[in-house]
Amino acid sequence: MAVSGEVGIPFAVDAAGHRFGRSAIDRSPQPFRKPLSCAGCKLLVTAVAGYTTGSGRHTSSHYRRHPGVHHDASCPYDFDRQVQVLVGADSTALERERSGHYRLVLPDELQAQPPHDPPGTYRRRRASIVVRRADAPRLSAAINSAVKVARLLERFDHMPQALEAFTVRSGRSAIAWRDFCYLPDRYDELASRLSTDRTRLPVAVSGIAQARGVASAGTSYWLMHDPSQRVQLDGSAAYLRLRIRSRSEAVLERVTDGQRFFALGWCGRLDAGKSRGGHRRCDLNMWINSAAGICSW
């Protein structure tokens, strides 16, 4: 169980001043010159290769501080301190559990489970969060906290130990962070899951606003991230795109072209014809009809 105090450091600087990520630890020979220090402060660190404990728990490669020495107060790679800042912030949706894990609590609007949307079909009834004006601050707090956690985990190179420190609470369901937050490199995992998973738990998706348009009926708008990567989906090659759809143009106009966005809600999957040498094209669709359901930077 990864709890506070066990999350390592993702980047180090060697004696020659070169910066290294975690993959350098697993190379042979190791490319760095010791001593190594934390990439965020001058704290001396040790490179620890990945290992599996007797109980079967795997810890991936990381840099570790020596016992009894501490990061500078402002070091971005001090996991405990950085999480404390998030948990202590005003209007946070994060809570610290007794176990030492951290929990993102989603508001009631994200607890209902809309009808399942069979993959590859188009349906008129689309799941979207219904937000009353009075509830918008709680949804805003949830998405703002989710973004902060996602960015923290990015800074920590998505180390499994860091991911395991967070869970998401949606009604009675506890969701692992990996099953909640999907960046472009894991759209294929989300698409696969949508073809089998009937639980319909809410997810967070992130992408870059690369294109936008109006649906052919003229009644809704979309924003798209297209990683242009061929993935294996249900046993054959496919290109996956993420589309954020809305009946409100103003909601999507909050995200300017080229900005990164983060949206919270339910995702559906739609086969979207063929292209690029006859490969399947598949869209992940999320409907956002409240400005509180999407943010960008």
Ligand SMILES: [Zn+2]
């Ligand atoms: Zn440091």
